[in-house]
Amino acid sequence: MTRPQEDTIAMRALQGLENGSSSVRLQAALAVGTAPDPRFIDKLVERCAIEPDFYVREMLTWALTRHAPSMTVPKLVGELRSARTQARSQALHTLSKIGDRQAWPAITRALLTDADDEVARSAWRAAVALVPEGEEAELAEVLAAQLGCGGRTTQLSLSRALIALGEVIMPTLRAAMTDVEPRRRQHAIATERLLRDPDAGFELAIEEAKRMVALGRTAQEG
Incomplete structure (x- = not known):
C-alpha cells in the first residue's frame, strides 16, 4: 500500500x-x-x-493501548487535570489498562477522593494497577478513609480495589472495624469477608456485617 493510500485511510x-x-x-x-x-x-x-457511547469509549481505550505508552501516557496524564469529569474518568481507565507505572505520580489523593463517583472509582482501579511495590499499605489507608461512603456500587468498587491490594489492607480494615461510624464498620467487615471468601456476594456480606454491627461484634469475633 502506498503512503497516499495509507493517509487516505487514516483520514477516513x-x-x-x-x-x-x-x-x-x-x-x-x-x-x-x-x-x-x-x-x-x-x-x-x-x-x-x-464520547457518549460506552462501547465506543472502550474501543477508544483499546486503540490507545495499541500505541506506544511513551506517547500516550503523557497525553492521558494531562487529561487528569481536565474540568470535564468524563475526561478524567476515561483517562484513568485507560491508564489502568496500559499499566505503565510512569503514570503513578499523577494518581493524586485529589483523584482518589474525587467528588464524582465515576472518577473516584476509575482512580481506585488505576491506583491498584499502578501502585509501586512497597506503597500498597499507604494506598490502602487513603482508600479505606472512604469506607462507608456512597451507594452499593461505589462501595463494591472500593472493596474490590482494597482486596486487590491483598493482606496488606488488614491493619487498616481492623481499625475501621472499630470505627464509631456504623456504615464504616459495616463496609470494613464486609470487605474483610470478601477478602477471606471471594465467592461471597457483596450484598450478603453487607447484610451480615449489618447484623454484626447491630450486635456490637466485629469480624474477628465472628
Whole structure:
C-alpha cells in the first residue's frame, strides 16, 4: 500500500470517530487500533473525553493501548487535570489498562477522593494497577478513609480495589472495624469477608456485617 493510500485511510478513520452513528465510530476506533499511528493519539484522547457511547469509549481505550505508552501516557496524564469529569474518568481507565507505572505520580489523593463517583472509582482501579511495590499499605489507608461512603456500587468498587491490594489492607480494615461510624464498620467487615471468601456476594456480606454491627461484634469475633 502506498503512503497516499495509507493517509487516505487514516483520514477516513479519524473522520469516522466524529460520525453521528455510534456503530461507525466503533468501527473507526477499531480501525485506528488495528493500524496504530502516532497521528491518531490526540484525536483518540479527545474523543475519550466526549464520547457518549460506552462501547465506543472502550474501543477508544483499546486503540490507545495499541500505541506506544511513551506517547500516550503523557497525553492521558494531562487529561487528569481536565474540568470535564468524563475526561478524567476515561483517562484513568485507560491508564489502568496500559499499566505503565510512569503514570503513578499523577494518581493524586485529589483523584482518589474525587467528588464524582465515576472518577473516584476509575482512580481506585488505576491506583491498584499502578501502585509501586512497597506503597500498597499507604494506598490502602487513603482508600479505606472512604469506607462507608456512597451507594452499593461505589462501595463494591472500593472493596474490590482494597482486596486487590491483598493482606496488606488488614491493619487498616481492623481499625475501621472499630470505627464509631456504623456504615464504616459495616463496609470494613464486609470487605474483610470478601477478602477471606471471594465467592461471597457483596450484598450478603453487607447484610451480615449489618447484623454484626447491630450486635456490637466485629469480624474477628465472628
